[in-house]
Amino acid sequence: MPAPTIGVWVPTLPHLLRYNERVKIDGQEADDQLLVQGFEQVERARLQGSEISLTYFEAGTLCGLWCLANAELDLVVLEVGLGGRLDAVNIVDADVAIVTTIAQDHANFLGTDLAQIGREKAGIFRANRPAVLGSQTLPSSVAECAQVLAAPTFSLGQQFTHQAMAGEAFQWRWQGLHPDGSSVVINELPDPGLPIDNAATALQSLVLAGLELEESRVQVALSSVQLPGRLQWIGPWCLDVGHNPHAAEYVVRHLPSPPEDGRQWGLIGMLNDKDIDGVIQALAARISDWVCVSLSGERGCQASELSQRIIAQGGRVHFSADSPQAGVDWLANVLTPNDRVLATGSFFTVAALLARPLPTGAASLDGDGNEIR
The missing domain is CATH 3.90.190.20 (Mur ligase, C-terminal domain)
Structure with a gap:
């Protein structure tokens, strides 16, 4: 089975070296020409009829979505920025929504109440669509929001888990669920150089998005993870x-x-x-x-x-x-x-x-x- 083509929008502020880092298509950063075309399309739409005012983030998000929409992709991963509920990315009704961890951040906008921050983050959930909870220490408000929407919930430590495997080199096992509730297990996974909770959450989310995970490909992928600016x-x-x-x-x-x-x-x-x-x-x-x-x-x-x-x-x-x-x-x-x-x-x-x-x-x-x- 051919590998899926994946597009990614990461609204990082600031980008580390180039704005192009924010949009990746099949592993490659968007080139200048594509981004210029995207912003031209956004500006043309903005000026149709009554002029619409857009923030920096809103214009960038629309450009990124235009770039991804015009590529032939099997899967799109969108990182949600500030809060979640009111973020520009939340105009998209995701097939699978993910909350990893909850901590105090953007306190001027979100405050310091973790339960309220959890509700803001859970604002990306959609009715009857899977919600993946990637931490065992999330405030209860996150799961409560999913329950109100009747969103099937997949929680770390419950519906999906990870365990270290015995051996000299660090390896781990992941066990999760298909959308129909059947179990899936992947063994001998390498250290990805990032939190194992996050890697396990990503695997569960990919399965819920309809991807068939092949053990050998997952092993190769996790051994080659690169995150600039992270350790x-x-x-x-x-x-x-x-x-x-x-x-x-x-x-x-x-x-x-x-x-x-x-x-x-x-x-x-x-x-x-x-x-x-x-x-x-x-x-x-x-x-x-x-x-x-x-x-x-x-x-x-x-x-x-x-x-x-x-x-x-x-x-x-x-x-x-x-x-x-x-x-x-x-x-x-x-x-x-x-x-x-x-x-x-x-x-x-x-x-x-x-x-x-x-x-x-x-x-x-x-x-x-x-x-x-």
């Missing part, structure tokens, strides 16, 4: 866009210790509407030496504010910089060959670092020096 190593630098406590906890669990006599530095830049104290608390389990950087814009948190919050939790702040680039320049003069740096807290922070050469001072940890896992 991405460039020499002694680990870049991770995590910006909530859940993501920070994952990073901490998977961050290797530096060589003997080396220090694990943290370079952090965040936005004001994130759970800053929660992220710092999670990272403090591994990082005691910090460089704080300011992010620009009305949502950007100043380095001085980050510094105060870190010091309040017992951390040592060595330098506060007015930009991620300035933080890198300061670290370039103090890093020793055995030091490692985790740069994290925001897409803005990681994007700024990917756009410039990073000082190394040490040989790469793994691979060819730019390993994305």
Whole structure:
């Protein structure tokens, strides 16, 4: 059976290096010409009749959907941005809707009540269509919303599970359900370099979308997962866009210790509407030496504010910089060959670092020096 052609829309803000990253068709980023055509179509429709005002996100979402709609695709994966219920992507009635985890994020818009945030996220569910719940710690409001809509619910730990398999190398087994309720099992899956809960959720969602999963193809796919900006190593630098406590906890669990006599530095830049104290608390389990950087814009948190919050939790702040680039320049003069740096807290922070050469001072940890896992 030929492999399905898949299109992906990821409304990441900001994109790391190119806007083209947001639209992928059969594994390839959309080229400039296709995106220009898409925006031209959006603008033409916007100006028909009474002029319609569109936000940046709305225009980009419509362009992305136009690009995907004009490709011959078997499956389209749409990431939903802010909240869910009121997000531009939610104009699409998905065949399968997924909620992975719930954490405080975009607090200025969503507040800090996790039950209410769960209801906003569950706003992407549709009546009588599968809802996949990818965490065992979701607020009950998520499942309640699915129940109200009579949406068949597939929950991690219940309708689908994963278990580690015995052996020297880490492998795991996934068990899920077909839409008709029959069981499906895939064995000897490799470590995908991302949370196993998320990988298991993706497999269950693909089955519900009607794909037949072949064990050998799933094994190959998971062994070649690449996520730029997620535990991405460039020499002694680990870049991770995590910006909530859940993501920070994952990073901490998977961050290797530096060589003997080396220090694990943290370079952090965040936005004001994130759970800053929660992220710092999670990272403090591994990082005691910090460089704080300011992010620009009305949502950007100043380095001085980050510094105060870190010091309040017992951390040592060595330098506060007015930009991620300035933080890198300061670290370039103090890093020793055995030091490692985790740069994290925001897409803005990681994007700024990917756009410039990073000082190394040490040989790469793994691979060819730019390993994305």
